[in-house]
Amino acid sequence: MPMFGDLKDSIKDFSEKAKSAVVEKELSEDDIDDLLWDLEMQLLQNNVAQMVVDELIEELRDDLVGKTVKRTEVETVVRDSLHDAIVDVLKDPGEPIEEELASGTPTEALFMGFNGSGKTTTIAKIAAAFKDEYEIVLAAGDTFRSAAIDQLEEHGDNLGLKVISHDYGSDAAAVIYDAKEHAEKEGKDLILADTAGRSHEDTNLMDELDKICRVNEPDLKFLVVDALAGNDVVNQAEQYEEIGFDAIVLTKVDVDKKGGAALSLGHVTGRPIVYLGTGQDYDDLERFNPEQLADDLVDSSG
Ligand SMILES: Nc1nc2c(ncn2[C@@H]2O[C@H](COP(=O)(O)OP(=O)(O)OP(=O)(O)O)[C@@H](O)[C@H]2O)c(=O)[nH]1
Ligand SMILES: [Mg+2]
Structure with missing residues (x-):
């Protein structure tokens, strides 16, 4: 009986992995290059200095490559990461x-x-x-x-x-x-x-x-x-x-x-x-x- 139990577990394990491979992926440079390019253009069009854009996008690429994300959410994750990076750069103004x-x-x-x-x-x-x-x-x-x-x-x-x-x-x-x-x-x-x-x-x-x-x-x-x-x-x-x-x-x-x-x-x-x-x-x-x-x-x- 325990054997079947193990089998059941490993089937479950396998199907969960298969499922997550369908819904999740590890980000590669290829996955995000186009998105980063669009964001880079967007920043430049908004008059952010080239040097600043380059550094921000580079940091973002480093942070994102290798990250596991839901397939449907790649774009959201990239945009949210840029959003957070910008808020980070801009110190809290305080009073x-x-x-x-x-x-x-x-x-x-x-x-x-x-x-x-x-x-x-x-x-x-x-x-x-x-x-x-x-x-x-x-x-x-x-x-x-x-x-x-x-x-x-x-x-x-x-x-x-x-x-x-x-x-x-x-x-x-x-x-x-x-x-x-x-x-x-x-x-x-x-x-x-x-x-x-x-x-x-x-x-x-x-x-x-x-x-x-x-x-x-x-x-x-x-x-x-x-x-x-x-x-x-x-x-x-x-x-x-x-x-x-x-x-x-x-x-x-x-x-x-x-x-x-x-x-x-x-x-x-x-x-x-x-x-x-x-x-x-x-x-x-x-x-x-x-x-x-x-x-x-x-x-x-x-
Ligand atoms: N549209 C707009 N005009 C502004 C703003 N701040 C200042 N100005 C205008 O910019 C011009 C210069 O403003 P000032 O306050 O005299 O600038 P300043 O730095 O003291 O100038 P200097 O003393 O000559 O160095 C004025 O016509 C202001 O009305 C702003 O936030 N928006
Ligand atoms: Mg003055």
């Missing part, structure tokens, strides 16, 4: 300003980036978002570009906020230092410091920014990058590595809706993207949502 505010005030946040990337507008938007709950002072640290101080003062007027400014051409580090002293004296919570737009070639301005950071030791340094810069966002971020930054604001995503810039930035810098600029008005500021971007980039409709 760095709120966290700094909670750890003791005044909190000093410095905004820097290339010319016209949206620094001053972003400061005004953040001020508008935080001003009901916190006491804010703005620091006109762009003493370089003509009309930059007036631009920040106009935002200050509109929002009912104090702006600390000196003359054009004066020392930006000193302006921000004054703003900090003002905040300490007046018991204000948050200093939002503007700076002049600059790129790596502007040696003097880069030295100035270095001095601003040394003198003022900001709690948070935001790099403000404009999504319209396309693949150049990677270059821009790399130019600020020497100065260093904690987090990223990506602006003008209302004009460039593709989302690739965000993924490229996240991948290349390892820093979180915290806010998105979605227009020119004060309330056109959104918290960045990595899941949402991964959904958009992997969405099969492209």
Whole structure:
């Protein structure tokens, strides 16, 4: 009797294996190549930098080959894996300003980036978002570009906020230092410091920014990058590595809706993207949502 029992077991065993061979398979390169190719094209069409696409797809291939999956679910598995890889690359944005505010005030946040990337507008938007709950002072640290101080003062007027400014051409580090002293004296919570737009070639301005950071030791340094810069966002971020930054604001995503810039930035810098600029008005500021971007980039409709 036990013999028949064994036979029964091994028949069952065999039929289960046969069944799983029908429903399951081990992924080979051939199984996923076409799918990966499609995804690669999709990412490139969404303006993800080539280098970033190459690395992501390579990692995905390594992870997937040899994996056992249901035959009907190959495509889903590949897409889900890319989705997860993208969410992994894009660090959790958290709430760095709120966290700094909670750890003791005044909190000093410095905004820097290339010319016209949206620094001053972003400061005004953040001020508008935080001003009901916190006491804010703005620091006109762009003493370089003509009309930059007036631009920040106009935002200050509109929002009912104090702006600390000196003359054009004066020392930006000193302006921000004054703003900090003002905040300490007046018991204000948050200093939002503007700076002049600059790129790596502007040696003097880069030295100035270095001095601003040394003198003022900001709690948070935001790099403000404009999504319209396309693949150049990677270059821009790399130019600020020497100065260093904690987090990223990506602006003008209302004009460039593709989302690739965000993924490229996240991948290349390892820093979180915290806010998105979605227009020119004060309330056109959104918290960045990595899941949402991964959904958009992997969405099969492209
Ligand atoms: N559509 C759109 N426009 C934006 C956004 N953010 C800023 N802008 C516009 O971009 C232009 C430049 O913005 P600013 O805030 O002056 O940029 P900046 O980095 O301070 O510029 P500089 O001080 O000259 O270096 C302005 O016309 C803004 O209205 C955004 O999220 N979406
Ligand atoms: Mg500005």
